[in-house]
Amino acid sequence: MKIAVDAMGGDKAPAEIIKGAVLAVQKYPCEIILVGDEKKISEELEAETCGKIFPITIRHASEVIEMGEHPADAVRNKKDSSIVVATKMVKDSECDAVLSAGSTGAAVAAAQLILKRIHGIGRPAIATPIPTPRGITLLLDSGANVDSKPEHLIQSGIMGSLYAEHVLKIKNPSVALLNIGEEETKGNEQAKETYKLLKTLQTINFAGNAEGRDIPRGKFDVVVCDGFVGNVVLKFGEGLALTIMQLLTEELTANGGAKLLGRKLIAETFRNMSKRLDVSENGGAPLLGVNGCCVISHGSSNAKEICSAIGVTCDYVNSNVFYRIKNAL
Amino acid sequence: MKIAVDAMGGDKAPAEIIKGAVLAVQKYPCEIILVGDEKKISEELEAETCGKIFPITIRHASEVIEMGEHPADAVRNKKDSSIVVATKMVKDSECDAVLSAGSTGAAVAAAQLILKRIHGIGRPAIATPIPTPRGITLLLDSGANVDSKPEHLIQSGIMGSLYAEHVLKIKNPSVALLNIGEEETKGNEQAKETYKLLKTLQTINFAGNAEGRDIPRGKFDVVVCDGFVGNVVLKFGEGLALTIMQLLTEELTANGGAKLLGRKLIAETFRNMSKRLDVSENGGAPLLGVNGCCVISHGSSNAKEICSAIGVTCDYVNSNVFYRIKNAL
Numbered sequence: 001m002k003i004a005v006d007a008m009g010g011d012k013a014p015a016e017i018i019k020g021a022v023l024a025v026q027k028y029p030c031e032i033i034l035v036g037d038e039k040k041i042s043e044e045l046e047a048e049t050c051g052k053i054f055p056i057t058i059r060h061a062s063e064v065i066e067m068g069e070h071p072a073d074a075v076r077n078k079k080d081s082s083i084v085v086a087t088k089m090v091k092d093s094e095c096d097a098v099l100s101a102g103s104t105g106a107a108v109a110a111a112q113l114i115l116k117r118i119h120g121i122g123r124p125a126i127a128t129p130i131p132t133p134r135g136i137t138l139l140l141d142s143g144a145n146v147d148s149k150p151e152h153l154i155q156s157g158i159m160g161s162l163y164a165e166h167v168l169k170i171k172n173p174s175v176a177l178l179n180i181g182e183e184e185t186k187g188n189e190q191a192k193e194t195y196k197l198l199k200t201l202q203t204i205n206f207a208g209n210a211e212g213r214d215i216p217r218g219k220f221d222v223v224v225c226d227g228f229v230g231n232v233v234l235k236f237g238e239g240l241a242l243t244i245m246q247l248l249t250e251e252l253t254a255n256g257g258a259k260l261l262g263r264k265l266i267a268e269t270f271r272n273m274s275k276r277l278d279v280s281e282n283g284g285a286p287l288l289g290v291n292g293c294c295v296i297s298h299g300s301s302n303a304k305e306i307c308s309a310i311g312v313t314c315d316y317v318n319s320n321v322f323y324r325i326k327n328a329l
Numbered sequence: 330m331k332i333a334v335d336a337m338g339g340d341k342a343p344a345e346i347i348k349g350a351v352l353a354v355q356k357y358p359c360e361i362i363l364v365g366d367e368k369k370i371s372e373e374l375e376a377e378t379c380g381k382i383f384p385i386t387i388r389h390a391s392e393v394i395e396m397g398e399h400p401a402d403a404v405r406n407k408k409d410s411s412i413v414v415a416t417k418m419v420k421d422s423e424c425d426a427v428l429s430a431g432s433t434g435a436a437v438a439a440a441q442l443i444l445k446r447i448h449g450i451g452r453p454a455i456a457t458p459i460p461t462p463r464g465i466t467l468l469l470d471s472g473a474n475v476d477s478k479p480e481h482l483i484q485s486g487i488m489g490s491l492y493a494e495h496v497l498k499i500k501n502p503s504v505a506l507l508n509i510g511e512e513e514t515k516g517n518e519q520a521k522e523t524y525k526l527l528k529t530l531q532t533i534n535f536a537g538n539a540e541g542r543d544i545p546r547g548k549f550d551v552v553v554c555d556g557f558v559g560n561v562v563l564k565f566g567e568g569l570a571l572t573i574m575q576l577l578t579e580e581l582t583a584n585g586g587a588k589l590l591g592r593k594l595i596a597e598t599f600r601n602m603s604k605r606l607d608v609s610e611n612g613g614a615p616l617l618g619v620n621g622c623c624v625i626s627h628g629s630s631n632a633k634e635i636c637s638a639i640g641v642t643c644d645y646v647n648s649n650v651f652y653r654i655k656n657a658l
Contacts, residue, residue, distance in 0.1 A: 187557065191475075213571075233561060239542030243461065243546060255598060269586055
């Protein structure tokens with residue numbers, strides 16, 4: 001298996017991306033092609049590998065798409081950017097998948113423009129695995145598209161169900177629609193129309209409406225929503241988790257708990273907590289619905305998270321979910 | 330000041346509602362009319378007051394609107410329900426405000442059907458105060474209406490700004506639009522159109538787009554969104570906070586921290602944390618944009634939270650925000 005990794009994408013690129021790749025090839029049976037500035041990458045790679053041979057090669061790409069750029073315009077104009085070159089390698093069957101921690105918008109635009117959508121899919125969707133006390137809840141779409149129509153949400157339901165079953169290994173995964181109440185009659189026009197369509201769908205295990213609180217509780221295996229709502233919810237959760245940690249530290253310091261626990265134990269508790277809450281510990285989020293395997297990682301990913309995302313990418317390719325989606329539509 | 334309190338609305342009604350009312354009249358300069366089943370209320374009230382005289386009276390209402398009922402239908406059909414009777418008392422100028430912890434949908438429907446909307450307001454909005462480390466962030470709409478149009482979001486911005494300034498006492502409050510990115514070009518059609526309109530508005534301090542993570546961080550004083558997104562975000566936050574507490578307890582138990590801290594200190598820490606995160610500690614959420622003061626409290630409210638919501642209701646009435654909104658439009 002060959003994976004094209006956008007070595008220039010992410011807050012800590014290229015150093016952490018390269019470190020993550022080196023970790024991954026020792027853990028997973030895959031070959032990695034690091035795409036980006038050859039000189040920078042080879043320097044980092046040499047420093048990291050110390051002459052040892054790993055199944056890692058470099059593909060030069062002279063440009064980088066920055067976070068602030070308009071995704072589609074940047075993909076069209078920067079033909080030699082790392083994400084465009086990496087995505088083209090999938091299109092040309094040089095690689096089985098592409099992974100990027102760079103601009104999500106650019107990765108989605110590159111996939112849509114270069115790989116194109118699977119026939120029958122109106123909009124691709126990013127499926128983000130959210131850790132919960134009961135396991136993973138897959139939320140999609142978490143930001144690939146806004147202004148989704150009911151049929152796009154149905155397609156997300158089908159794709160999410162296949163991913164949950166074959167990659168996350170959840171048997172007969174429950175699929176719910178994110179809404180403002182449990183009853184069928186609740187919600188905006190989009191939600192009400194989508195509910196009707198999901199209810200008649202025989203190929204998934206539709207479990208009704210999910211309310212916001214059902215996501216962190218892990219009540220359903222797959223939760224479907226449009227990309228605007230999904231993105232807002234995920235970022236809100238990120239911010240809230242950080243705020244709670246901050247308040248908790250203040251409380252423990254104020255009431256003397258911090259002294260009793262000691263710095264080490266507090267640090268350990270918080271580290272473990274963060275691990276259990278941190279999406280990136282569960283690796284990358286696949287962009288489902290495009291003609292090829294494309295996985296997106298959080299912009300702040302460090303080496304360990306990149307390694308984990310490469311593991312997710314391997315599972316995704318091996319699961320044949322991409323072909324299963326093609327056949328389901 | 331006279332406040333009509335829906336004594337039958339809420340998970341812990343009527344007992345906790347009545348206890349809350351008794352607390353409130355001792356704390357705030359107001360008179361309370363408890364609306365609902367006279368027999369039940371008078372029994373509870375006597376048990377609570379033990380013969381002492383408080384400025385609390387009872388108005389009988391024979392029906393109750395339950396949580397599962399269709400709000401508008403229930404309001405139309407149950408003319409003698411506690412929320413309908415309480416709302417009518419505001420309409421008839423018998424009371425200055427109505428407070429309910431019952432079905433939010435029913436309270437909103439009663440307000441819209443009985444009090445009607447303020448001239449110039451297309452949709453009313455529930456403004457929920459969210460506690461953050463930097464103070465309160467007012468999120469609106471948090472569920473009164475779905476499928477809002479840009480002009481409704483603009484009106485929410487104006488109403489939220491007035492409420493933040495005159496009730497929350499925030500000088501020149503910053504107003505942001507909830508979106509999936511900071512840039513003006515980001516978001517769905519609704520958000521992009523709303524941004525354009527907010528930018529040209531001279532009467533509020535528009536601060537651009539807010540991302541989901543900016544809400545718990547308290548980056549802005551007022552955050553505007555449609556009721557679908559607001560409701561999902563609030564419920565997600567509620568669920569996530571509980572999940573984090575649960576995981577944290579597990580972590581502390583597993584690593585021996587719980588033993589060091591002791592049950593009492595853990596309980597105290599969590600209680601204080603919850604207080605700082607709990608929306609209900611900050612009292613009720615006003616329904617802005619209807620012809621009268623209507624405040625909504627969380628369904629799970631206990632006596633302390635009802636008391637706090639009555640305090641919010643007093644502040645709201647005293648601030649003249651209701652008249653300020655009328656004049657601003």
